[in-house]
Amino acid sequence: LLIFIxxxxxxxxxxxxxxxxxxxxxxxxxxxxSYVNENSPAEKSGLLPDDIITHIDGRSLQGMNFDESIxxxxxxxxxxxxxxxxxxxxxxxxxxxERESIEVPKFIQGIxxxxxxxxxxxxxxxxxxxxxxxxxxxxxxxxxxxxDRYNIxxxxxxxxxxxxxxxxxxxDANYYLAVLYSVGxxxxxxxxxxxxxxxxxxxxxxxxxxxxAFNYYYGEGASKNINxxxxxxxxxxx
Numbered sequence: 274l275l276i277f278i279x280x281x282x283x284x285x286x287x288x289x290x291x292x293x294x295x296x297x298x299x300x301x302x303x304x305x306x307s308y309v310n311e312n313s314p315a316e317k318s319g320l321l322p323d324d325i326i327t328h329i330d331g332r333s334l335q336g337m338n339f340d341e342s343i344x345x346x347x348x349x350x351x352x353x354x355x356x357x358x359x360x361x362x363x364x365x366x367x368x369x370x371e372r373e374s375i376e377v378p379k380f381i382q383g384i385x386x387x388x389x390x391x392x393x394x395x396x397x398x399x400x401x402x403x404x405x406x407x408x409x410x411x412x413x414x415x416x417x418x419x420x421d422r423y424n425i426x427x428x429x430x431x432x433x434x435x436x437x438x439x440x441x442x443x444x445d446a447n448y449y450l451a452v453l454y455s456v457g458x459x460x461x462x463x464x465x466x467x468x469x470x471x472x473x474x475x476x477x478x479x480x481x482x483x484x485x486a487f488n489y490y491y492g493e494g495a496s497k498n499i500n501x502x503x504x505x506x507x508x509x510x511x
Contacts, residue, residue: 290347290374290375291347291348291349291350291352291372291373291374291375292346292347292348292372292373292375293313293314293315293318293320293346293354293356293370293372293373293375294309294310294312294313294314294315294316294373294375295307295308295309295310295313295315295320295346296308296381297326297342297343297346299339299342300325302334302335302336303325303326303327303334303335304325304326304334304339304342305323305324305325305326306320306321306322306323306324306325306326307322308322308380308381309321309322310375310377310378310381311378313373313375314370314371314372314373315370318368318369318370319368320356320358320368321360323361324358324359324360325358325359325360326342326356326357326358327357327358327359327365328355328356328357329342329345329346329354329355329356329357330345330354330355331355331357332345347372348372349372350372350373350374351371351372352371352372353369353370353371353372354369354370354372355367355368355369355370356368356370379398379401379402380398380399380402380407380409380410382395382398383395383396383398383399383402383410383413384399384413386398387399387413387417392417392423396414396417399413399414399417400414403434403437406441408437408438408441408442408443408446409438409443411434411435411437411438411441411443411446412434412435412438412443412445412446412449414430414434415430415431415432415433415434415435415438415446415449416431416435416449417431418430418431418434419431419432419435419449419453419458419459428458428459429459429460430459431453431458431459432450432453432458432459432460433459435449435450435453436450439470439473442477444474444477444478444479445479447470447473447474447477447479448470448471448474448479448481450470451466451467451468451469451470451471451473451474451481451484452467453467454466454467454470455467455484455494464488464493464494465494465495466494467488467494468485468488468493468494468495469494471484471485471488471494472485480508480509482505482506482508482509483505483506483509485501485505486502486503486505486506486509487502489501489502489505490502
């Protein structure tokens with residue numbers, strides 16, 4: 274199953290600080306952007322989730338303590354910081370950002386609380402956002418209800434919110450909805466609908482290639498088609 278994706282490290286619940294408006298995670302020796310705040314310096318500079326930060330003000334992050342990397346990003350409002358960024362095209366570029374007073378979005382506050390063990394408090398924040406149409410919050414509420422590690426196990430509620438997020442073209446929600454239909458969790462098992470949502474997830478750049486190859490090879494949710502199975506399997510090769 275697709276697992277809760279907003280699991281970046283946090284440093285307590287801070288609602289305001291001088292920064293550029295991103296949440297990040299540590300992957301190997303570098304920092305990867307997980308979330309970009311709306312109308313933040315980061316968004317205005319074109320930074321996106323999955324962009325990799327390799328240097329801050331010319332200092333390599335390779336081998337650097339994660340907390341230290343975070344502190345390099347923060348500073349007094351009005352000061353500037355230079356990020357060296359690698360995007361999907363693998364081209365490195367320097368981006369200069371001016372720090373602003375950053376108010377942590379309610380979504381991030383909710384995620385932080387959930388990650389720190391304050392599940393009920395974080396859930397209420399995310400549920401309010403979900404009810405107001407936030408597809409990221411809807412997807413996370415679906416995950417919290419569906420995944421056994423949160424000990425809620427309200428699978429019907431998990432399906433409900435996942436479906437709402439998927440209907441707003443949330444990429445991960447479309448993949449997870451395909452999984453729910455395929456295994457019959459929170460909804461009657463329907464391999465055809467599962468296959469359709471795997472296709473939609475692939476269109477939204479979620480790598481559902483093996484799932485689609487499996488469906489076509491075994492004729493589950495789609496007519497058996499070896500050529501289609503091979504086509505989707507080949508997409509997994511790098």
